[in-house]
Amino acid sequence: MLYDANKGQQFADTKFDLCIVGAGPAGITLAIEMASAGTRICLLDAGDEHYSIESQELYKPQYKAEFYEDTTFNRLRMLGGSSNHWENNTSEFMPNDFLKKDWIPNSGWPISYEDVGPFYIRAAIYCQTDTDEYDSQKWHERLNRTDPLINVEGMITGIGKASLPPTRFYDVHKSKLHSLRNITVVKNANIIDVTANMDISKITSATFSNYKNVRFEIDASKFVLAMGGIENARMLLIFNEKYDNKLGNSNQLVGRYFMDHPLLRAAKLYSNTDKDMGLLTEQKVVGRKVILGFMQHTDESILANKLINLRMPIFKASSLQLSDGIESMHVLKEAISQGDLPENILKHLLNTIKDADEINESIIRKLFNTKVLSYVDEFEEQLPHFDNRIALGYEKDRFGLKKHTVHWRFHDEDFALAWESLKSVASQLAMNNVGRLRIMEEFQQRLQNEKLYVSHHHMGTTRMAENATEGVVDSNCKVFNTANLYVAGSSVFTTGSHVPPTLTLVALSIRLANHFKAEKGVLT
Ligand SMILES: Cc1cc2nc3c(=O)[nH]c(=O)nc-3n(C[C@H](O)[C@H](O)[C@H](O)COP(=O)(O)OP(=O)(O)OC[C@H]3O[C@@H](n4cnc5c(N)ncnc54)[C@H](O)[C@@H]3O)c2cc1C
Secondary structure (H helix, E strand, O other), rough: EEEEHHHHOOOOOOOEEEEEEEEHHHHHHHHHHHHOOOOOOOEOOOOOOOOHHHHHHOOOOOOEEOOOOOOOEEEEOOOOOHHHHOOOOOOOOHHHHHHOOOOOOOOOOOHHHHHHHHHHHHHHHHHOOOOOOHHHHHHHHHHHOOOOOOOOOOOEEEEEEEOOOOOHHHHHHHHHHHHHHEEEEOOEOOOOOOOOOOOOOOOOEEEOOOOOOOOEEEEEEEEEEOOOOOHHHHHHHHHHOOOOOOOOOOOOOOOOOOOOOOEEOOOOEEEEEOOOOOHHOEEEEEEEEEEEEEEEEEHHHHHOOOOEEEEEEEEEEHHHHOHHHHHHHHHHHHHOOOOOOOOOOHHHHHHHHHHHHHHHHHHHHHHHOOOOOEOOOOOOOOOOOOOOEEEEEEEEEOOOEEEEEEEOOOHHHHHHHHHHHHHHHHHHHHHOEEEEEEOOOHHHHHHOOOOOOOOOEEEOOOEEEOOOOOOOOOOEEEEOOOOOOOEOOOHHHOOOOOOHHHHHHHHHHHHHHHHHHHHOOOOO
């Protein structure tokens, strides 16, 4: 049943077994999974069924780092969360992603691939990307394509699958949510506070506000925060200010180790003309989904050569957007050929100077008709850095809650490992006659600044760890030193791999549901 907090509707019950805050992919999956256990669930979301400025502007930060994107709009504050504008690209984490690596400080989940892997197929059903696996060899056979990396040591073609159109989690799953009698869905319900018991070990209720400032409380046996990678940390920090950092923040780690997947575009591939690049350069539509190939290292190579994981799809240079410099060059050429000078001539001149290397490259390509040049997009696994963080500012939102601040940069250590990993790719591709990779190391400063893109994958701010000195939640996503407060979503990721996070965070929600069911003795 769907209730609207703005209409002050009374629900049949205000006492629940499970209160889930946030109805994005993480919260929706958890609610549906738990319904079969006969649990009385309340799933509350700050947004409506449609986008509203009133809700969205509550995502506005007080401050964000210079080269990070605006966190007001890089997520959506409505039922279904950011799945309302995601691309639905899914792949699985690899076994190495969960391991502790001595060359990656703060790495190592307290769980392994074997703990998450069994839930991927069910997660793919929620994401509507089908149960037909991510096995590269099978996809090449099925699509009758040759895998160019088949004999390349240390590298494999990874497979991504995206549903067509992308799965909007609320739209797709709402009929189930509304029809299940033990799920109460409440929209326009903003969490603003929690109340803990005397020794602050247990949450007894959570307070919500609608947009008319009418407040109400929900009592539950368990509470799960599922508000996305930034908001989970922000609200937990706010609750910790009231409770003396006893809600999982005794070591001041809430909000720390914020990670994204930076997109570098730091290499160009001159592939051999006779080489069929298979699924690496072609996206194939199969039924209701797109199959996307990308280069990646194998588990063995990452561990043996102490590398970082990269996701490397290949794009023909001609299919890419022009750079500012090339665009300005065209504007100048056009104006001068008409005996004129363009408006903003200074801006155009500056752009051409700044992008002189790209202009050179494109002129040479045109002159020599080099069609085989491709860009390799590197979606980078970012190291978990202590100083990359979501913190609280001093400005307050309409509910009197502190806004968040975003502190994020791509460190020199991230670059060092990215270059190492690219060098390993370059030598393997060359040795196996696939092509020549030109690594643009000299480009580092620009890649670190205005040419750095991120993927809107917000991870790591309530990280999973063995103990409270290293993280915020335990291996069952329970906030350390609490009895009934949990976190769902990519904020629990200890490290982020290069893989888009949603399939894995949905798998973790299913795993959390299984944990709750096992506690209840109803796991079948
Ligand atoms: C443009 C874009 C493209 C993307 N593409 C991909 C992709 O291809 N593949 C991939 O894996 N991932 C992708 N992502 C990331 C993906 O969208 C997220 O990983 C996913 O949505 C996270 O799910 P979630 O449920 O944890 O959080 P969210 O989707 O952020 O949902 C959080 C929910 O909490 C609610 N909420 C927030 N604050 C409060 C509050 N105070 N009280 C109550 N409720 C609250 C929100 O309204 C929202 O419904 C993309 C993201 C963007 C922005």
